[in-house]
Each structure stands twice: as structure tokens, then as C-alpha cells.
Amino acid sequence: xxxxxxxxxxxxxxxxxxxxxxxxxxxxxxxxxxxxxxxxxxxxxxxxxxxxxxxxxxxxxxxxxxxxxxxxxxxxxxxxxxxxxxxxxxxxxxxxxxxxxxxxxxxxxxxxxxxxxxxxxxxxxxxxxxxxxxxxxxxxxxxxxxxxxxxxxxxxxxxxxxxxxxxxxxxxxxxxxxxxxxxxxxxxxxxxxxxxxxxxxxxxxxxxxxxxxxxxxxxxxxxxxxxxxxxxxxxxxxxxxxxxxxxxxxxxxxxxxxxxxxxxxxxxxxxxxxxxxxxxxxxxxxxxxxxxxxxxxxxxxxxxxxxxxxxxxx
Numbered sequence: 462x463x464x465x466x467x468x469x470x471x472x473x474x475x476x477x478x479x480x481x482x483x484x485x486x487x488x489x490x491x492x493x494x495x496x497x498x499x500x501x502x503x504x505x506x507x508x509x510x511x512x513x514x515x516x517x518x519x520x521x522x523x524x525x526x527x528x529x530x531x532x533x534x535x536x537x538x539x540x541x542x543x544x545x546x547x548x549x550x551x552x553x554x555x556x557x558x559x560x561x562x563x564x565x566x567x568x569x570x571x572x573x574x575x576x577x578x579x580x581x582x583x584x585x586x587x588x589x590x591x592x593x594x595x596x597x598x599x600x601x602x603x604x605x606x607x608x609x610x611x612x613x614x615x616x617x618x619x620x621x622x623x624x625x626x627x628x629x630x631x632x633x634x635x636x637x638x639x640x641x642x643x644x645x646x647x648x649x650x651x652x653x654x655x656x657x658x659x660x661x662x663x664x665x666x667x668x669x670x671x672x673x674x675x676x677x678x679x680x681x682x683x684x685x686x687x688x689x690x691x692x693x694x695x696x697x698x699x700x701x702x703x704x705x706x707x708x709x710x711x712x713x714x715x716x717x718x719x720x721x722x723x724x725x726x727x728x729x730x731x732x733x734x735x736x737x738x739x740x741x742x743x744x745x746x747x748x749x750x751x752x753x754x755x756x757x758x759x760x761x762x763x764x765x766x767x768x769x770x771x772x773x774x775x
Contacts, residue, residue, distance in 0.1 A: 468728035469597045470519040471623065472721075473588065473614040474507015475580045475605035476540075476550070477559040478532035479573075481713065487564045487572045496564075503539035505559055505580070506603040506630065509714050512543040513721025513743065514601070519728055522593055524614070525606075526551040528579040532558035549593065553579040569709040569748070580606060585613035594621035598728025599645075601720060603628045608636070615642035626727070628720045632656070646678035647723070649716055650685045667691040668699050682737065684719060684744075686712070692737045702737045705745035712748050719744040 484496035503512070511523040523545050527533030529552055536558060540547040556579040563573035583606065600618040602611050602625065615625045619642055626645035629635070632655040635643075650661040653670040661670045667683040671693040674681040683691045685704075692700040723740035731739070 466596070467518060467520045468725060468730075469595075470511075470514040470521045470721075470724045470728050471524070471593060471597045471600045471614075471618070472507055472511035472514065472521055472545075472724075473524045473600065473606065473610065474510065474603045475505035475559055475575075475577070476508040476525045476527055476533075476536045477505035477561045477575060477580075477605075478535055479504035480560070480562045482562065482564045484564050484566060486566045487570075494564075501535070503536060504561060504714070505536070506605050506628065506717050506720075508536060508540065509717035510601055510603065510628065510721035510724065511540065511545045513718045514725040514728075515544045515721075517722045517725035517739070517743065519598075519725035520546070522546045522549065522597070524549045524583070524588060524593065526553050526556075526579040526583040528552075528556045528558040529554050530558055532560055533579070549587065549590070551579075551583055551587065553582045556582050563713055565711045565713055569711050571711060571713045573713075575605065577605065583607075583610050585609050588613045588617045591621070594618065594623055597621065597623045598730070599624050599626055599724050601626045601628065601724045603720075604631055604633050608633075608639070612636075612639050612642075615639060618642075624727070626720070626724060628716070629656070630716060640677050643678055645680040645682065645727075646674055647682040647720055648674075648684075650683065653683050661685070663688050664691060664701055668693070668701070671699060680733070682723070684716060690719075690737055690741050692733060694733055700734045700737055702734075702741045705741065707745050707749035709748055710750065715744045715748045718747040 479502040482499045488494045511521045515521045559578040559580040561575040565571040624644040627643045628647045632652045653661040657670045667685045671681040681693045689704040690702040719740045722743040726736040726739045
């Protein structure tokens with residue numbers, strides 16, 4: 462009996478060394494807050510989504526960039542540990558790897574600052590590699606990469622007949638050219654508000670936003686946090702997936718887990734409603750689980766061989 466091939470997901474996106482801080486609240490302007498602790502964590506929306514897709518059973522090929530520093534070595538070690546094909550990750554000399562600082566409060570919400578670093582140095586021409594797209598079932602993009610990279614990736618995917626999914630986070634306006642290349646538009650409630658110009662705070666308003674977005678995108682997914690998820694394929698009725706009751710620990714990275722799991726299910730040919738449900742379940746598990754230092758539980762100096770020179774923290 463032959464074994465069915467694993468679905469193939471191509472992820473083009475950011476890689477960040479995350480510093481997670483647990484605190485009672487996030488500071489206001491000019492305020493100092495005493496935190497409970499901190500921990501390093503593998504991150505970047507692209508990296509998180511690639512790892513989530515691999516955990517969901519896909520073969521994942523990732524394109525991104527890291528600097529020649531300890532942060533970059535940590536990020537590459539985590540991708541490899543997750544089973545992600547990191548052979549197309551560019552190593553950029555003279556640029557620090559991307560990083561972020563995220564503060565998670567006692568209510569489970571967070572705020573973050575990212576420094577893109579080497580992520581902005583990826584050469585769009587690297588996406589013309591035909592082997593990248595062989596047998597791929599979906600391309601997943603995010604807005605932490607430059608417009609030129611996302612556009613080049615979407616064009617290459619289209620030429621190869623690969624559907625394009627954009628997780629449009631963080632929000633930024635999209636060009637008309639890029640919009641025509643996106644098959645699946647995925648946003649949270651805040652991003653839906655920014656694109657549609659009206660509040661999105663519950664399922665009813667999310668359905669309205671999905672309908673409006675569907676005039677530009679064939680498939681739309683709107684996640685509404687604790688209220689659930691709305692999915693809409695043009696010409697069909699909305700699919701509503703209710704939220705799963707959990708004990709919330711932190712929402713950090715939940716959207717990436719949702720997107721990566723959805724991509725893996727879509728690439729496997731699962732029905733749209735099943736893709737939404739599987740992604741919703743994975744996100745619920747994620748927000749109710751305390752994450753530590755990512756897949757490789759190590760300091761920035763132990764991701765690869767130790768060095769006597771100081772770490773580059775740019």
C-alpha cells in the first residue's frame with residue numbers, strides 16, 4: 462500500500478528572537494512596571510507559522526533571512542528541530558537578526574515591539590527557485606516582510622499554480638497588484654477594522670467584514686479572539702466556528718498557530734470548514750499552554766557551538 466505524500470507548505474516570512482516578559486500589566490507612557498520573569502522564545506510570524514504547519518503534519522519550506530549572530534543561530538536551530546526545511550534561509554552579514562520584546566500581562570494579553578533587522582534584507586529574486594514551489598499546496602505570507610518580497614513570492618507562487626494566503630498582520634495598505642494575487646485573506650478583528658473602516662468586535666460584525674473583504678478576495682478568514690472565527694468563500698454562506706473555552710494563559714503567537722495549522726490543512730486538501738476547525742483547536746491549545754524558550758530550550762549561546770566573543774544583539 463502506497464503512503465500518501467505529506468502536504469507541502471511554503472512559508473515566506475519573518476524570523477525574530479523573542480524576549481518574553483511576564484508582568485502584572487503593560488506599562489503606560491513614562492511608567493516602570495516590575496515584572497515576574499522573562500524567557501527567550503523562537504518567533505517571528507513567518508517562523509511561528511512555519512513551525513505550526515510542520516506540527517500539523519506538513520512538509521514546510523521556509524524562505525527568510527537571519528544575521529550572522531547568536532540570535533540567528535538560535536532561530537535556525539529551532540526551525541531544524543521543528544522539521545522545517547531551512548536550507549533557503551539567507552545569512553546576512555553585517556545585519557543583526559530580527560528580534561522582539563513582548564510583554565504579557567496577567568490577563569493574557571500582550572504588547573510587543575519588533576526590530577526587523579535581517580528580515581528586510583531578503584533578496585526577492587531568491588523566490589524564483591523552481592524547486593521551492595514543487596508540489597506545494599499553499600504559500601503563506603505575512604506583513605512583517607517588505608512589500609517587494611511578498612509581491613515577488615506571490616507572483617512566483619501564481620506562476621507555479623500555488624494558492625496564496627496572506628495573514629495581513631500587522632496591518633498595512635495593500636497595492637492593487639498584490640490584492641489580485643491573494644487567494645485567501647486572513648485577518649484578526651483589529652486588522653479587519655483597519656481594512657473595512659468599521660468596528661469588528663463580535664461574530665456578526667466579523668461576518669459583515671468578511672463579506673466586504675470578499676469583494677476583493679475569494680476566501681476570507683476573520684478571527685475574533687474569544688468569540689470564534691468566521692470564514693467566507695465567495696458565493697457561499699459564512700462558516701462560523703465558535704471559540705473553545707480554555708483557561709487563558711497568553712494570546713502571544715495564537716494567530717500564527719492558527720494560520721500555520723490552517724495552511725497545513727488546506728494544503729492537504731481538507732474541506733474549508735475542517736481547515737478552520739483544526740486551526741481553531743490548535744490556537745485554543747496554544748493560548749492555554751505556557752511556552753518557554755521555544756523548541757530548543759537553550760540560551761542564545763547554546764544554539765550552536767559556544768564562542769568566546771560577545772553576542773551581537775543588534
